[in-house]
Amino acid sequence: MLLRKLPYLLSGLALLLGAAAKAQNPLITTQFTADPSARVFNGRVYVYPSHDILATPGRGRVGWFCMADYHVFSSANLTDWTDHGVIVTQNQVPWVKPDSYSMWAPDCIARNGKYYFYFPSTPRDTTDGKGFRVGVAVADQPTGPFVPQPLPIRGVHGIDPNVFIDRDGQAYLYWSQGHLYAAKLQPNMLELASAPVTLGELPTKGLKEGPYMFERKGIYYLTYPHVANKTERLEYATSPSPLGPFTVRGVIMDESPTGCWTNHHSITQFRNQWYLFYHHNDLSPQFDKSRSIRLDSLFFEPDGAIRKVVPTLRGVGLTAARQKIQVDRYSRLSSRGATIAFLDPANPFLGWQTLLADSQGWVQYNGVAFGKQALKAVTLRVRTAAGATVQLRTDGATGPVLAQVAVPKGSEWQEIKAPLASFQPGTHALVVAAKTSAPVAVDWVRFE
Ligand code: FUB
Numbered sequence: 009m010l011l012r013k014l015p016y017l018l019s020g021l022a023l024l025l026g027a028a029a030k031a032q033n034p035l036i037t038t039q040f041t042a043d044p045s046a047r048v049f050n051g052r053v054y055v056y057p058s059h060d061i062l063a064t065p066g067r068g069r070v071g072w073f074c075m076a077d078y079h080v081f082s083s084a085n086l087t088d089w090t091d092h093g094v095i096v097t098q099n100q101v102p103w104v105k106p107d108s109y110s111m112w113a114p115d116c117i118a119r120n121g122k123y124y125f126y127f128p129s130t131p132r133d134t135t136d137g138k139g140f141r142v143g144v145a146v147a148d149q150p151t152g153p154f155v156p157q158p159l160p161i162r163g164v165h166g167i168d169p170n171v172f173i174d175r176d177g178q179a180y181l182y183w184s185q186g187h188l189y190a191a192k193l194q195p196n197m198l199e200l201a202s203a204p205v206t207l208g209e210l211p212t213k214g215l216k217e218g219p220y221m222f223e224r225k226g227i228y229y230l231t232y233p234h235v236a237n238k239t240e241r242l243e244y245a246t247s248p249s250p251l252g253p254f255t256v257r258g259v260i261m262d263e264s265p266t267g268c269w270t271n272h273h274s275i276t277q278f279r280n281q282w283y284l285f286y287h288h289n290d291l292s293p294q295f296d297k298s299r300s301i302r303l304d305s306l307f308f309e310p311d312g313a314i315r316k317v318v319p320t321l322r323g324v325g326l327t328a329a330r331q332k333i334q335v336d337r338y339s340r341l342s343s344r345g346a347t348i349a350f351l352d353p354a355n356p357f358l359g360w361q362t363l364l365a366d367s368q369g370w371v372q373y374n375g376v377a378f379g380k381q382a383l384k385a386v387t388l389r390v391r392t393a394a395g396a397t398v399q400l401r402t403d404g405a406t407g408p409v410l411a412q413v414a415v416p417k418g419s420e421w422q423e424i425k426a427p428l429a430s431f432q433p434g435t436h437a438l439v440v441a442a443k444t445s446a447p448v449a450v451d452w453v454r455f456e
Contacts, residue, residue: 033288043272077098104130123152142161258314335453364442366445387425397443411429
């Protein structure tokens with residue numbers, strides 16, 4: 009009994025120890041995360057990402073992907089995320105070369121009360137061909153403990169496994185190796201039930217990888233990163249059946265404007281809303297093999313087409329007014345007088361700040377839940393060398409003023425508390441604006 013409850017006790021402990029993450033993008037700011045596979049199990053969202061670490065001499069290949077293990081994260085509201093810790097590591101999978109640091113993009117699926125975690129890696133024994141193989145680890149809970157199978161799946165050579173269970177109960181495994189491949193899985197979820205097929209009718213020029221299959225209203229969506237130009241963008245094709253033939257339909261997300269070479273995603277419905285989980289190198293702008301997972305809403309057109317997703321920093325969900333509101337994960341930023349910067353470029357995990365240069369600078373953060381009970385004060389973490397006045401409003405340029413805060417000059421960060429001049433119950437956008445000509449930096453805002 010205690011063993012069954014252990015994952016929940018551990019997740020509670022993780023929460024107490026401060027492993028909870030935030031709602032904004034990137035979703036996880038305590039480590040690098042990539043290749044998010046999101047699943048809804050028992051009303052909770054679980055994300056199984058890759059875990060990028062920095063290679064050092066003797067540990068992985070410097071300048072390349074370096075991944076030794078997998079964590080799982082979960083959330084009941086897409087806002088508060090819990091890190092449940094390591095679930096599979098390269099040192100404890102019998103078939104994986106333990107110093108290969110190649111635990112690339114995984115997936116996880118539930119069947120008959122078990123959780124099947126699929127992951128690619130480099131095998132110890134390469135007599136069966138060079139390159140990556142795909143293995144499975146099985147657990148009784150989404151958070152593990154996961155027990156790896158002794159051998160990789162026979163007949164699968166490649167990376168980026170993705171599993172789909174059709175309405176008739178047939179399971180399929182998709183993976184990539186330059187092109188995309190698929191095969192039926194046996195009911196035991198551990199072996200292929202059909203010979204692999206190459207998924208044709210897709211673009212033949214440019215790498216394709218990271219397949220993610222889902223079904224909606226009888227349409228099977230094969231979604232995948234593809235290098236159509238120089239870097240990956242997310243595309244999709246549809247079919248009336250899981251193995252095709254497919255019709256290429258379009259682009260889900262354009263290439264990253266800042267040049268992150270990979271993108272890798274999953275698409276999940278949670279409480280009647282569809283979501284796109286994907287990644288970007290937010291916490292490592294100079295090195296795109298250290299990535300961070302993101303989350304934005306996804307919408308369908310009436311004919312089933314996927315509306316293109318424009319990446320946001322704000323992400324999804326509401327932020328409670330009593331939490332620290334990281335306005336640098338903004339919804340809108342003034343075109344002049346406002347920029348975002350790391351708090352400490354030497355340690356990006358500390359997060360970002362909003363720099364308001366003068367009275368033209370403002371930042372808007374949508375979706376703050378103020379609640380019903382009147383809040384009385386606001387605290388800002390701010391820094392200004394010359395002294396400045398900061399105004400807080402709700403609902404855009406003409407919204408009611410909540411507070412006008414005078415920030416004394418100083419070289420250090422200060423937490424300044426001020427009374428609220430008004431209170432708006434309910435959910436509102438929050439605007440933070442400079443009212444003086446002197447520069448002021450804002451780390452966060454919190455109401456009480
Ligand atoms: O994370 C390593 C590899 O980069 C993944 O397997 C690919 O999909 C790409 O995201």
